[in-house]
Amino acid sequence: APTPLSWRLVPANNNNNILLSHGSYTTTKRPSTVVCSSSLKSSNSAEEKRELLKQYGLDPDEFLSDPTPSKVLGGTARRKKLLSPKSMDVRPMMEVVKGAAFGILQAAGGCPTSLRPGRWLDLYSGTGSVGIEAISRGCTEVHFVEMDPWVVSDVLRPNLEWTGFLDNSVIHTVRVETYLERTKGDPFDYISVTPPYMLVDYEILMKQIAESSVIGDDSFIVVEYPFRTDMHETCGCLVKLADRRFGRTNLAIYGPKWAEKKRRS
Template sequence: MAVSSSPIPQILSPLHMNIINSNNISGSSSLNLPLINASSKSSHRRPFIIVSSYKPRNGLVSDEKKEFLERYGLNPDDFSSEPSPKTRRRKGAEKTGRGNQVSPEEPKPPRTTHKLLQVLGGTARRKKLLSPKGMDVRPMMEVVKGAAFDILQVAGGCPAALRPGRWLDLYSGTGSVGIEAISRGCSEVHFVEMDPWVVSEVLRPNLIWTGFLDVSVIHTVRVEKFLERAEQLVGKDGAFDYISVTPPYMAVDYSVLMGQISQSAFVGEDTFVVVEYPLRTDMQDSCGCLVKIADRRFGRTHLAIYGPGWAQKKRKSDKSFRTVAEKVRLQVESEN
């Protein structure tokens, strides 16, 4: 095969290799393939890697992209993809308009009550009280309530009953604490509960059942708002003789709440404050002008009672008297 002496036109390929046009080579009409002449310059170059990245439309490859991929020996089918089932469902929902619809919320089950509580002492002793099912309202445990009233009666100087007075039941819920107070000798109780359903379906029926509705006042309001209006609500009767605080544990800040109570006009020099609080809660040793006279633990529940200084001294003297009486009794039994 003879090659003409005329200069041979060369074409630079994408791989930096010289492609000699076979049409300019004499006697090579039967060959349609180009002759490749690798130059010394291209022999030192690294081979190219052709990367094609694109997003197919409707899962099909356009003609231009298909031709481009075939030119470099790539299979266009490898770059086509079908939409995922999730994408097809989303697009179908957008077309039908179902994607913008909001499913209606399931109706909440009706709230119901049961009779698990009872009055522990006094004129309404052993009467059953209503309480809501579930954890919406958490009444004070009976063992805690019994201990609180025993301490108050001893501190007040009358172990058999409470000193007559007015009681403020904050976060009253079922009203079991305030009802216990009326049953044991209190003349009037103010109940503060923010849930209208609890007031109408639980608290008021309990007061009617025990016969204490006439000596009760119900305030359907948040405790924080009630304390802010203390100056207006205190009236001519002045401060309360007893205040019980039994809030939902996780819904209040005890330091803030006790600060509001201690600074309110509801607290006087002879007021007793009963506070139920959870484990790992720091309670102050005083509440305004009142001192802590008791702090008991019942599992995860704690009970703190604040009162005047004279009540603390009386409780200590009563305790020492009972200790002496117990020693005398043991001595008499040993002699016999």
């Protein structure tokens, strides 16, 4: 039988919790946080993993034999394939861009082979490709912000379960703008920003991030943005550490001033 999942939805305004278990699904009109847990671990047998794929309506042979899927590039889940629906508007970060971003972050943190342990905020998470890469490379916890319930239930959640990272994950099914306005608490160590290019104003988005509680003096921000978009040299207290172009896709990375000095030394 498929591995049962347990979901705990915590409405943003601290209303009573709603418990969802064993594959049941309930929606709420309020923005919510989903804390996922599962007994599936990355060490499970090949047959159990095939059963997991079937649980989500996938052909295990087709999925496992696909030569061009999105993959985890490094760390404990290296080479694991990720769902990335071709018929939906769910566009994961290109692997060459993702690889470059993590290479820069690891070098800035003083460890070329892994990330400094910390918390990651994956905005516009979609398939979860970036946040999953972060856990694989050493992050202890990732918060995924994705507003589309279908993407969460049929793409993001399966990818987290497939990689064995459910216990390190918190899913916020809410608009990014709403999350940034309402979230409180400690800043994140890392933030990734990979929005649908045509649906956001980068000037407004980056200003909102800079004014929110998600960034701190030692945070790093990874921003994927389209060609011919101007990005400021700073984001709040952070400075631009890198700005690279990959065809029509650009990558900007912001970080603390000490990381800039370290990079230039």
